[in-house]
Amino acid sequence: MAFFFIADLAAAVHKGKKEVVLSEQSLRDKVKGAWAGQTLGCSYGGPTEFKFLGTIIQDYIPIPWDKHTVKNWYDTFPGLYDDVYVDLTFVEVFERCGLDAPVDSFATAFGRTEYPLWHANQVARYNLLQGVKTPQSGYWKNNPHAHCIDFQIEADFAGIMSPGMPNQAAEICDRVGHIMSYGEGWYGGVYVATMYSLAYVSNDIEYIVKEALKVIPEESDFHKCMSDVIRWHRKYPKDWKRTWFELQNKWSEEISCPEGIHNSFNIGTKINGAYILLGLLYGQGDFTKTIDIATRAGQDSDCNPASAAGILGTMIGYSNIPESWKEALYEVEDIPFSNTDISLNKAYDMTYRHASEMLQKHGNGKVGTDFIIRRENIRPVALEVAFENLKVSDKLTIEKSIDDVNPFSFEGTGLVVKGYVAGGLPTDYTAEMDVYIDGQFYETTALPQYINHRKCELFFCYDRPVGKHTVTFKWKNPVSNGKIWITEVIIYTTK
Incomplete structure (x- = not known):
């Protein structure tokens, strides 16, 4: 039936x-x-x-x-x-x-x-x-x-x-x-x-x-x-x-x-x-x-x-x-x-x-x-384009603390930095990291230890002019035995 x-x-x-x-x-x-x-x-x-x-x-x-x-x-x-x-x-x-x-x-x-x-x-x-x-x-x-x-x-x-x-x-x-x-x-x-x-x-x-x-x-x-x-x-x-x-x-x-x-x-x-x-x-x-x-x-x-x-x-x-x-x-x-x-x-x-x-x-x-x-006539939604004209130019395995990579240089238009805050720190602790690109302050990023509030990547940006850039990380509120650890860096350039 x-x-x-x-x-x-x-x-x-x-x-x-x-x-x-x-x-x-x-x-x-x-x-x-x-x-x-x-x-x-x-x-x-x-x-x-x-x-x-x-x-x-x-x-x-x-x-x-x-x-x-x-x-x-x-x-x-x-x-x-x-x-x-x-x-x-x-x-x-x-x-x-x-x-x-x-x-x-x-x-x-x-x-x-x-x-x-x-x-x-x-x-x-x-x-x-x-x-x-x-x-x-x-x-x-x-x-x-x-x-x-x-x-x-x-x-x-x-x-x-x-x-x-x-x-x-x-x-x-x-x-x-x-x-x-x-x-x-x-x-x-x-x-x-x-x-x-x-x-x-x-x-x-x-x-x-x-x-x-x-x-x-x-x-x-x-x-x-x-x-x-x-x-x-x-x-x-x-x-x-x-x-x-x-x-x-x-x-x-x-x-x-x-x-x-x-x-x-x-x-x-x-x-x-x-x-x-x-x-x-x-x-x-x-x-x-x-x-x-x-x-x-x-x-x-x-x-x-x-x-x-x-x-x-x-x-x-x-x-x-x-x-x-x-x-x-x-x-x-x-x-x-x-x-x-x-x-x-x-x-x-x-x-x-x-x-x-x-x-x-x-x-x-x-x-x-x-x-x-x-019955409805279906209307298309608006066109949205992301990651337009970007391509991955390199992926680097780093496995070092931010102190060991400063300043970090890359050539392209953007990057994603993967990593984490290490050292057995309390779950209520939030690291604060200043990021400078080409010597100019870019942002302060918060890195909570609590897993449900975490930031999945340490840092990312896609909007730099194509060319050679330097990135410097500064830990604003460091704690003893702690490290901000970088595992990988993905570098983007334009197609």
Whole structure:
């Protein structure tokens, strides 16, 4: 019964009808499918996360799964679910402040979190705590990880609460996503949220993937990469591994995330977003195949199947997720996610309410228990380009204290300095380091010891005139036995 109802929705969209009917029961089922799919995909990919870098997880390598897998992750490594608990931070803001919650409410809530974060998220939280407001907290010149996957993995909520309203999903992404991302990093979240939104009103996964891409400017590399996946899928419709190799050949270079420079680690939004599409397109609507392919593409192999399974779970609804997967959720659905008081069951209820309110707020009618969803013409978001005309000219292993490298010389237009404050210092200590470039004061940077408030890199800048420069570091508040230790320096020049 549910399958034929979904098929009717898809037909309505494809025939160009201006309205789609979605019952309360179906809406709730799809909301549940979204959160359940995301949680299941994350759990399945957990054992392989960043263990297969620049390589496929071959079919002969088993990925364990049973009905206790999700509970085991809850108990042993709840930090696995950053895909979900960051989402829920923003869901809670909507619950508390309403659908018109301002940008500052999201930024404040995010800045106050104490759960583990990495990459763009952690730099953004650091920036907020240092007084840098959004959207500057996610802007690439203030955040070397602006192109990382962070917002792509936590934008689900924006699409889940915007059934059949892709432009509203994009607007929510604008409010929230620039807290931690810019350019490609932001586009990944917008695209994922838009696919979630369309998954409410179509059961054709190819339509969802292609139609949602209209929200991304065609000039962007992100659009070009996703378009390549769609094109290669048409060319090699039964061989996802061939498309994977084409992606590796054309789109695997990393120039932004400092941890991905000159190695096989890639947490960039483009390549991982492409792996979401591999799962969706080659999975052909099959829940198991979708999760498995998105996982076996490698790299961020828990986040990618989480996004793919969440989108597919929205399309087919919770009731159509195979029992062999759903049974793993039964013992955790009332357990709050790490560092939140929101469980899956609570997320189902809250987001169903938000989705219902969004439908009515934006002019969609309701007759009895049926929502009448008006079809939207998707509007592309603004073009954003980061790390433009930059290329990595060198990566140096240093392994020295700042006193041993002063002054440091480089030739180019910018650099990223990786390192840390060493010496077994108390967690409430914050080192302060003055930076001088070419003899002129550039900035004072704070280096908190507390891991959740840390700065991911000691220093970075991208805006020097091309040429030879000297950099000097001065520790303003040194402590005995302490050192500010430099591990690597990445040097940028122009193309």
